[in-house]
Amino acid sequence: MTTKQQEKSRQTQQELKSAGMALFREKGFLETSVAEITQRAGYAKGNFYRHWDSKDDLFLEIVEDKLQRYRNSRDRVFSDATNLEEALRFIWDFLENMVADHNWAKVFLEFTVQAARKPELRTELNQSKYRLSNKVFAGLVRDFVETDYPPEKIGAMNTALFEGFMVHNALETGVLTLEDVREAAITLALSRGVKQPE
Structure with a gap:
């Protein structure tokens, strides 16, 4: 059974991924930073690094x-x-x-x-x-x-x-x-x- 914390973590990951995808399309890969991705998604950088290196x-x-x-x-x-x-x-x-x-x-x-x-x-x-x-x-x-x-x-x-x-x-x-x-x-x-x- 999925806990509320696991569900929240999945939701955070999906929101970060969506923000990254949108920024990559708009600005390109090199011009997009992790800080911009987290800012667009509304999370701190630490949330990003919980999911990706x-x-x-x-x-x-x-x-x-x-x-x-x-x-x-x-x-x-x-x-x-x-x-x-x-x-x-x-x-x-x-x-x-x-x-x-x-x-x-x-x-x-x-x-x-x-x-x-x-x-x-x-x-x-x-x-x-x-x-x-x-x-x-x-x-x-x-x-x-x-x-x-x-x-x-x-x-x-x-x-x-x-x-x-x-x-x-x-x-x-x-x-x-x-x-x-x-x-x-x-x-x-x-x-x-x-x-x-x-």
């Missing part, structure tokens, strides 16, 4: 929550895939949902660049609970690959193209659309993973 840890928890919601919607439709092309299209539909949240995509890129400079944080961020890793992607397409081309490489290619688009999109160049990148990625994956007629 750092702003990085809060951000990772937010990313994990967001990706879990995206994955739940992806998994509901992914079971209908019958071949590699359908599987890839379902995955790219999932990725498109992530791009639609434009401000959040920018903040995630900002965090990713910062994480690249910190070995422990980089290792943590590379776990599949925080991103569509090559391993997760490979697991999704493995049963549909008809050739001896490694599913991990199909995953890595698609992830690289998607993440490259995210950078391109954040810079607002307007040259490529997600549809351009999606079709190029699917075509490339099919050329490697589907047996071609002789």
